[in-house]
Amino acid sequence: MDLALLVNPSAGGGRTLRLLEPVVRRLRTGGADVSVIVGDGPADALERACTAVAERPDALVAFGGDGLVHLAVQAVAGTEVPLGVIPAGTGNDFAAAMGLTGRDPVRAILRGRTRVVDAARIGPDEWFASVMCCGFDSRVNERANALTWPPGMAKYLVAAAGELRSFRPIAFRLTVDGEVAEHEAMLVAVGNTSSYGAGMRVCPTAEPDDGLLDVTILGAVGKASFVRSFAGVYRGRHASHPAVTMLKARSVTLEAPDVVAYADGERIGPLPLTCTVSPGALRVLI
The missing domain is CATH 2.60.200.40 (Tumour Suppressor Smad4)
Structure with a gap:
């Protein structure tokens, strides 16, 4: 699999940074080619995510909380690129709705099984998932x-x-x-x-x-x-x-x-x- 891993360094009080190396190692051990995206801020992260999605990876994976999922949705909604979620934030409500909390999200990503769901537009330019x-x-x-x-x-x-x-x-x-x-x-x-x-x-x-x-x-x-x-x-x-x-x-x-x-x-x-x-x-x- 070709995965773009979008990371929020501050999610979960910095927990994502502590878990980043073992998560990437597990994905690569499972056969994935992983590129890590860390933006200088939300706008930069979104631009990098959109660039990654334009290259049609097998998935854009949001490693963080609902805020990062929201950002990732802006990049993948309406495309054929699936969204993966490794919940690591305070809320993780979208991950819960997808049945990912309390389970092994890395395994879910490596399996590659997808579910088609709705999203909502706010005006012409913004999406939300929850x-x-x-x-x-x-x-x-x-x-x-x-x-x-x-x-x-x-x-x-x-x-x-x-x-x-x-x-x-x-x-x-x-x-x-x-x-x-x-x-x-x-x-x-x-x-x-x-x-x-x-x-x-x-x-x-x-x-x-x-x-x-x-x-x-x-x-x-x-x-x-x-x-x-x-x-x-x-x-x-x-x-x-x-x-x-x-x-x-x-x-x-x-x-x-x-x-x-x-x-x-x-x-x-x-x-x-x-x-x-x-x-x-x-x-x-x-």
């Missing part, structure tokens, strides 16, 4: 990204506590497959897969190969009710809350004032944005 969120959760991301301490997931807990004190429901306007509706909501999530944020199953019925996106709307609720319903998101229990609306769609446009969207954990930009499913846009090594 979940796009906006509202309370994206504002927590904005806060967390501005923090230098504490490290890891702890800073998201600090950011969530800070945001909860001042948060107010947001006036969203949604256009779902041409149907327009307005919602006062705490958050809106659009999912190609079910989870984000290290296992929060915000779109619990999402399937990555059904040609549809799942839309979860958590309507305006009091803060105590919001905390209780949000705490159940890891098991998808929020789905039964009376303030939660769940839809399926091929295209969703989201509009709201002063709201930024995140997808696959990466900052996309302010609303309005349109998400459109692209059936079968990804081939993933499983």
Whole structure:
């Protein structure tokens, strides 16, 4: 196999760098020809990944977390080059959706078995593979990204506590497959897969190969009710809350004032944005 291995040196607190040499050795022992890609930053890494994909390797392998998977998806979506994932980040939600966590991802790559799944476009230029969120959760991301301490997931807990004190429901306007509706909501999530944020199953019925996106709307609720319903998101229990609306769609446009969207954990930009499913846009090594 001819593999392009895209590496995020900072994923998992630097764990990828410590594991890089043994991972490459295992791949080469298994018969793969491996070229390692480490960019000087996200833009450089994406340019290098796109160059590698243009040379049609047997796979582009993302060795990192969901952020690196998001970057790799920009390079492989809509091509015949499969995406491999060696999960080494904090969340690894896409890898979990593909059944790669708790197993041997290197073996999966060497076997070369692929699954064809959907991806979603945001506007004309961006793709996402898992979940796009906006509202309370994206504002927590904005806060967390501005923090230098504490490290890891702890800073998201600090950011969530800070945001909860001042948060107010947001006036969203949604256009779902041409149907327009307005919602006062705490958050809106659009999912190609079910989870984000290290296992929060915000779109619990999402399937990555059904040609549809799942839309979860958590309507305006009091803060105590919001905390209780949000705490159940890891098991998808929020789905039964009376303030939660769940839809399926091929295209969703989201509009709201002063709201930024995140997808696959990466900052996309302010609303309005349109998400459109692209059936079968990804081939993933499983």
